[in-house]
Amino acid sequence: MSRDLKVGLFIVGTTIIILAALLYLANEKGLFANTYVFTLSSKSGDGLTEGMPVVFSGFDIGKVSTLELNDKGMVLIKIKIAQRHVKWIKADSAFILYRPLIGAARIVVTTNNLNSPPLPEDKIVAMETVNDINDAIKKVQPLLEKITQIAENLERLSNNLSDPKGDLNRILSNAQIITKTLSSKKSFLEMAVADEESVQSIYEALKKVKDIVTKIDKMADKMDKQLYGKEGTLPNINQILKDIAGKLQKLDKTVDNINKISTDTSDGMKDFRMLRSDIDDTVNAIDDVAKKLDDLISSKKDPEFKLP
Amino acid sequence: MRYFLLITLIAFICACGSSQPIPQWKDTSFRQLETYKVNFLTDQEDATEPHFAKAKKAASSNNNLLLLSTVYLTKYALHTAALEEFDDSDFLRMEKLHPHAANRAYYNLLKGDFHAVEVKLLPPIYSKLLPFMAQKNLSAANREFASMNDSLSVLIACGIWVKHLPYDDSIVKLAIDIAAANGWRRPLWAYLTTLQQYYLDHQETTKAQNIKERLELLKK
Structure with a gap:
């Protein structure tokens, strides 16, 4: 094989490989894939640019191809969705222009029901806008109003402080008057009551209370002596209790004696029984004698039991 | 003569010895039953009724329920004479074991069940009185009381009448007179109290007051 042929083959092979790689990349990028075009509408075209990505669940599935105004002044946004991603676009899909505070704006597709029918290409869907910047401004605005209000209040307060006829200055002057009065009065009570006679009455009442307390103290002392003194009630009671205890001990002996006596009596009762038996015998003997005499003297008949 | 006297004495002694001992x-x-009767009526028999107990004990040693029931009926009759209630359970138990028509008739008389009484079986002293009791004829009964010669029987009859039949002060006064004549305190207090209540019931307060004072004085 000649040298020229070899070079020719190398160039042709290299070209084929390069073309094949390019074709592969183009295919992978979806250059040859079929695309579907859907039309969205918006009142404003702010933040919309051609080539803006269309995102579904965080994945790019297409992009904005063209922007144009229709006769009614509405912005028509045409988006191209590759065939393999068109299955995410359904009739109930929502298209939201999302403009984050940081990062590029994008159109977010949300499909709640993937079983719903596909979105027809000729249908124009209204697009909503979520604007983080505007939301942040809306949130900051009331805060700014409050800061402004605080600043106004601070200004008013400072004005009041600087004003000689202001509330604070009036309070301070009143405090000065009170301290002056306090320094001139004999007591805090006099200042509170504001009547010297009443204060005098209170003093007298307090003196009486003091006297009463003193008397009660004395009475308590006396009571203490009467109760706990050498000849007080409690020592006497203790003495009485000791006497009672002693007498009870003696009583124990008495009870023992009584027990002994009752035992003796019980023994004696046996003698009594014997004695009674003797008496019964004697009475019966006398009875028998009397009966026999009665039998001898009188002609006694057989007694007859008759009902009365 | 001396021989005659000796023979007569021996004959007397032999005559005494020949009788059978009681x-x-x-x-x-x-004797105990007689003592009980007297003590009961004179209010000397205490609540334990010792003489009745002795009489009952002696009578029961003969194993003769008929005699024992007679003793019990005597006690019931005395209670009736003193216008008191009596516990007849013992008699009824004996009557069940050993029925006796005469005792039953007497018991029915004491209980005021006159129609159940058979006149012939009663002690003769009550035989004429029973029809008047059945007819509640007090005036006729009063006449009959006058002809009865046993004070205790009359008092028992008065007790039966006052306890079970409508009465007036005449029969109560008669009972008071009999009790007073014999010194029977227990029925005397009972009839005086009954007479006082009779007068109170008939709005005769003065008479009732008199009886009350009499009772207080007598009981002093």
Whole structure:
């Protein structure tokens, strides 16, 4: 094989490989894939640019191809969705222009029901806008109003402080008057009551209370002596209790004696029984004698039991 | 003459010795029952009724329920004479074991069940009185009371009448007179109290007051 042929083959092979790689990349990028075009509408075209990505669940599935105004002044946004991603676009899909505070704006597709029918290409869907910047401004605005209000209040307060006829200055002057009065009065009570006679009455009442307390103290002392003194009630009671205890001990002996006596009596009762038996015998003997005499003297008949 | 006297004495002694001796239980029971009667009526028998108990004990030693029931009926009759209630359970138990028509008739009389009484079986002293009791004829009964010669029987009859039949002060006064004549305190207090209540019931307060004062004085 000649040298020229070899070079020719190398160039042709290299070209084929390069073309094949390019074709592969183009295919992978979806250059040859079929695309579907859907039309969205918006009142404003702010933040919309051609080539803006269309995102579904965080994945790019297409992009904005063209922007144009229709006769009614509405912005028509045409988006191209590759065939393999068109299955995410359904009739109930929502298209939201999302403009984050940081990062590029994008159109977010949300499909709640993937079983719903596909979105027809000729249908124009209204697009909503979520604007983080505007939301942040809306949130900051009331805060700014409050800061402004605080600043106004601070200004008013400072004005009041600087004003000689202001509330604070009036309070301070009143405090000065009170301290002056306090320094001139004999007591805090006099200042509170504001009547010297009443204060005098209170003093007298307090003196009486003091006297009463003193008397009660004395009475308590006396009571203490009467109760706990050498000849007080409690020592006497203790003495009485000791006497009672002693007498009870003696009583124990008495009870023992009584027990002994009752035992003796019980023994004696046996003698009594014997004695009674003797008496019964004697009475019966006398009875028998009397009966026999009665039998001898009188002609006694057989007694007859008759009902009365 | 001397021989005649000696023979007569021996004959007397032999005559005394020939009679049969009275059984001990019978004599004791009879005497105790008689003592009980007197003590009960004179209010000397306490609540334990010791003489009745002795009479009952002596009578029961003969194993004769008929005699024992007679003793019990005597006690019931005395209670009736003193216008008191009596516990007849013992008699009824004996009557069940050993029925006796005469005792039953007497018991029915004491209980005021006159229609159940058979006149012939009653002690003769009550035989004429029973029809008047059945008819509640007090005036006729009063006449009959006058002809009865046993004070205790009359008092028992008065007690039966006052306890079970409508009465007036005449029969109560009669009972008071009989009790007073014999010194029977227990029925005397009972009839005086009954008479006082009778007068109170008939709005005769003065008479009732008199009886009350009499009772207080007598009981002093």
